[in-house]
Amino acid sequence: MNKGRIVFLNGVTSSGKTSIVDALQLKSQEFFYVVANDLFEEMIGERYLREDYWKYLSEAIIMMYHTAKLFSDHGKNVLIDGIMVDRSELKPHYEKVNNIFSGYPLYIVDVFCPLDICRQRNIARGNRTEDQSDWQHQIMAKDIQYKCTVNTHLKTSEECADLILKSIFEDEI
Numbered sequence: 001m002n003k004g005r006i007v008f009l010n011g012v013t014s015s016g017k018t019s020i021v022d023a024l025q026l027k028s029q030e031f032f033y034v035v036a037n038d039l040f041e042e043m044i045g046e047r048y049l050r051e052d053y054w055k056y057l058s059e060a061i062i063m064m065y066h067t068a069k070l071f072s073d074h075g076k077n078v079l080i081d082g083i084m085v086d087r088s089e090l091k092p093h094y095e096k097v098n099n100i101f102s103g104y105p106l107y108i109v110d111v112f113c114p115l116d117i118c119r120q121r122n123i124a125r126g127n128r129t130e131d132q133s134d135w136q137h138q139i140m141a142k143d144i145q146y147k148c149t150v151n152t153h154l155k156t157s158e159e160c161a162d163l164i165l166k167s168i169f170e171d172e173i
Contacts, residue, residue, distance in 0.1 A: 001074070001075045002075055003072045003073060003075065003104055003105055004071060004072040004074070004075050004076040004077040004078060004105075005030075005032075005072070005077045005078070005105045005107065005168060006068050006069075006072050006077075006078050006080065006101060006104055006105060006106045006107070007024075007032070007077070007078070007079050007080065007107045007109060007164065007168060008080040008082065008084075008097070008106065008107070008108045008109065009021065009079065009080065009081055009082070009109050009111050010082065010083060010084050010108055010109065010110060010111060010144065010146075011083060011110065011111030011112065011113070012083060012113075012115075012118055012132075012133040012136040012137050012140065013083075013118070013122065013128055013132050013133050013136055014113070014118040014119075014121035014122050014125065014128060014132075014133050015111045015112065015113040015118055015133065015152060016111055016113055016150075016152030016157060016160070017081045017082075017111050018036070018081055019152070019157040020111060020150070020152070020157050020160050020161055020164070021034055021036075021079050021081050022157065023156075023157040023158045023160065023161035024079060024161045024164065024165065025079075026158075026161075027158065027161045027162065027165060028161075028165055030077050030169075031076075031077060032077040032078060032079045033071050033076055033077065033078050033079070034078070034079045034081060035064050035067055035068050035071075035078060035079070035080055035081070036064075036080070036081035036082065037057075037061060037064070037081065037082040037083065038081070039064075040060040040061060040063065040064045041057055041060060043060060044056045044057065044060055054087055054088075054089045055089055057089075058087065058089035058090045061082070061090065062090075062096070062100075064080070064082070065080075065096075065097065065100045065101070066100065068080055068101075069100060069101065069104065072104050072105070083136060083140060084097060084140065084141040084144065085136065085139045085140055085141060086139055086140070086141045086142070087139060092141070093141045094141040094142075094143070094144050107147040107164075107167070107168045108144060108145065108146050108147055109146060109147060109148055109149070109150065109164055109167075110144070110146040110148070110149040110150070111150055111152060111160075112149055112150065112151045112152070112153075113151065113152045113153050114153055115133055115134055115137060117153050118133035118134075119131070119133060119134070121133075147167050147168065148163060148164060148167040150163055150164065
């Protein structure tokens, strides 16, 4: 059985990852399951997040990667809606991602949006702090080898999805 593709949408909060996930699921001829930092964070519980946020979130994120790997092992495609950060609990995060997915069809996509636009989106959403994208950008892992980059300020989610699909399926065209 062939391994399923793993597409990691990497970007700060409000950069447009979840909107791209929705567009990818609508546009792709291939089915993709979705795992997301937010979904796995919800598994932890408020008490533990207050007690030691990064410890528990880091453990959940690593488990999310292993969940994506399990789906891939069963021939299922997976979209990861997340952000690679360099915190002591995950450092070096990018290296850990590469080690976990070694030998798997992993495609990392840079989901970019200018921080001032992310701030506006954070305010509009109401469930994020205005500066959340800014501080995430400060701790975002560096020197990541991306398959492609999409700019959600210049392109719609659907246009970004088209670019991503073209990039990951280019070997089949």
